[in-house]
Amino acid sequence: MRAIAPRLALAVSVSCLPVALTAQATALETIQGLGSIAFPVSSHVSAADTQFVRGVLLLHLFEYDDAAAAFRDAERIDSTMVMAYWGEAMTYTHPVWDQQDRAAGRAALAKLAPTAGAREAASGTPRERGYLHAVDILYGDGPKARRDTLYAQAMSALLAANPHDDEARAFYALSLMGLSQGVRNVPAYLRAAAIAESVYARNPQHPGAAHYWIHALDDPDHAADALPAARALSKIAPDADHAQHMTSHIFMALGMWADVVRANENAMRVVDAMLAARGRGPAFCGHYNFWLEYGYLELSRVDDARALMQKCRREGERARKAAGAVMMWSRYVLDTQDWSGTVAQWTPPLDGAAAPHATWEFTRGFAAARRGDTATARIALAAFEQDRARLSRQIAAEQEPDPFDAQYLKRLGVLDLELQAIMRFGRPRADTAGGLALLRRATALEDSMAYAFGPPYVDKPSHELYGEVLLATKHLAGAEHEFQMALRRTPGRALALRGLASTQAAMRARR
Numbered sequence: 001m002r003a004i005a006p007r008l009a010l011a012v013s014v015s016c017l018p019v020a021l022t023a024q025a026t027a028l029e030t031i032q033g034l035g036s037i038a039f040p041v042s043s044h045v046s047a048a049d050t051q052f053v054r055g056v057l058l059l060h061l062f063e064y065d066d067a068a069a070a071f072r073d074a075e076r077i078d079s080t081m082v083m084a085y086w087g088e089a090m091t092y093t094h095p096v097w098d099q100q101d102r103a104a105g106r107a108a109l110a111k112l113a114p115t116a117g118a119r120e121a122a123s124g125t126p127r128e129r130g131y132l133h134a135v136d137i138l139y140g141d142g143p144k145a146r147r148d149t150l151y152a153q154a155m156s157a158l159l160a161a162n163p164h165d166d167e168a169r170a171f172y173a174l175s176l177m178g179l180s181q182g183v184r185n186v187p188a189y190l191r192a193a194a195i196a197e198s199v200y201a202r203n204p205q206h207p208g209a210a211h212y213w214i215h216a217l218d219d220p221d222h223a224a225d226a227l228p229a230a231r232a233l234s235k236i237a238p239d240a241d242h243a244q245h246m247t248s249h250i251f252m253a254l255g256m257w258a259d260v261v262r263a264n265e266n267a268m269r270v271v272d273a274m275l276a277a278r279g280r281g282p283a284f285c286g287h288y289n290f291w292l293e294y295g296y297l298e299l300s301r302v303d304d305a306r307a308l309m310q311k312c313r314r315e316g317e318r319a320r321k322a323a324g325a326v327m328m329w330s331r332y333v334l335d336t337q338d339w340s341g342t343v344a345q346w347t348p349p350l351d352g353a354a355a356p357h358a359t360w361e362f363t364r365g366f367a368a369a370r371r372g373d374t375a376t377a378r379i380a381l382a383a384f385e386q387d388r389a390r391l392s393r394q395i396a397a398e399q400e401p402d403p404f405d406a407q408y409l410k411r412l413g414v415l416d417l418e419l420q421a422i423m424r425f426g427r428p429r430a431d432t433a434g435g436l437a438l439l440r441r442a443t444a445l446e447d448s449m450a451y452a453f454g455p456p457y458v459d460k461p462s463h464e465l466y467g468e469v470l471l472a473t474k475h476l477a478g479a480e481h482e483f484q485m486a487l488r489r490t491p492g493r494a495l496a497l498r499g500l501a502s503t504q505a506a507m508r509a510r511r
Helices: 007-016 046-060 064-077 082-090 102-110 115-123 126-138 143-163 166-178 186-202 207-216 223-236 241-253 255-277 287-298 300-319 323-336 356-372 373-395 402-425 432-447 462-471 478-491 494-510
Strands: 029-031 035-037
Touching: 029 046, 035 046, 035 207, 035 402, 046 064, 046 082, 046 207, 064 082, 082 102, 082 115, 082 126, 082 356, 102 126, 115 126, 115 186, 126 143, 143 166, 166 186, 166 207, 186 223, 207 241, 223 241, 241 287, 241 402, 255 287, 287 300, 287 323, 287 356, 300 323, 323 356, 356 373, 356 402, 373 402, 402 462, 432 462, 462 494, 478 494
Parallel strands: none
Antiparallel strands: 029 035
16 A cells, blocks of 8 residues: 555655754653643743743644734733744644634734734844744735745744754754645645654654644554554543544554544543533534444444433533534435434534535435435535535635535535436336446546545545445445455444455355
8 A cells, every 4th residue: 555665754754854863851740640841932921931931832732722822821921932832833833734814823923023023032042033933924914824834934944053952953843734724635644744853753742743743644544653652642641632532543544443443532521621610511413423423333332322312412402513514414424324224314503504404415315325215305406516515605705715625525525426427227127337437437536636644535435335345236246346446545444344344255055
């Protein structure tokens, strides 16, 4: 599966870096439950320094709201601490998710001084001026992609000037992952992994090192090389829910389902404890629960998956925000293949948003086609295609296009082809050739997409569906190939494994 051995790839990447593999030049500072870093800054009050370190640790863990609060506490305690304003500004950029609130970032910096020059002049050291210079570029003028590129160059220059600064090294690694605007660029990500791993080697309690190492290798071809980081991160930062969840990215990419479940149960324990402290009940929807449901399904813990999904449905219905519930419902219906049960008949209270409505229409249409309800499938297909057209127009109208939108539109295209295809097989006089041709187009389109981590981004993986149809129509060699292709993209996925086993059993019986 790999073009070159992963360790060789990382070694080549490291050779390009101005790395000084020496011991930490300054003492590590630890915040219990969040990890340890060495990040000396100019400050007149030790309490402000503590809040600054807390903020940086939370920033590395993508706990952005809590990080911003910590940096604001540092500003309040010591208004002359220039790096506190840098830290607050940094919480408004989320590179691997291609998110940025430029207005908020600029407002945070403006609290220090009104201009970039004045802010750099207020810095106590050349190193601090380098950090302020870089963040001013990040929130400067011009398109985001251009600013991201210039920011990464500024961080590279900062690291070259301060080769012992592992914080500069860690944030440089993160900046490299931000260059592709949310779409995985494997060479850049491998380089970021090498940098993060080098920081981890010197400081195994650095949350950013383990976290960025995981993000950078979060795909089936490379995930095994980040297992040490996945095993470490939950222990480095037991009080950070994202850290608990993040380990499951590697476990999922490797089909380690028990570990996926354990990681997301731990994440939800942290979340629910925080909610309880605020007098609120537990949460049943959201990103972590979506991954948890998928882990339950892959372990055949169908009752647990259904209970979690139904709690999320009730939560979404109460709040009139059913988008998250639709995702969990769709995953449950498609992976249990319960086409005719009461769960498949759910009509969610959607608020008119096209994206969750498209997911619902696809899933109800797919289930209808599978149970032979051609009339419902036809209605759902027409509604799905209306949603698809509406979303395409919305994306085309964006003034600053998001590169990930192209992947999203391809996903919709795959789903459209799949739904059309499966309806061909449900007709009284099945159009087998036409259905197979549509599925071949679906697999080619999905293969053109960048890898997206997590539960299958294409709700029903196209190679898996093609394999199922080929198996049903006794095209066994083709079915075997398609299931093997599906498992390359979704290692250990139960439906693909079962399909492959059934195909190979049929091939043995035929001999």
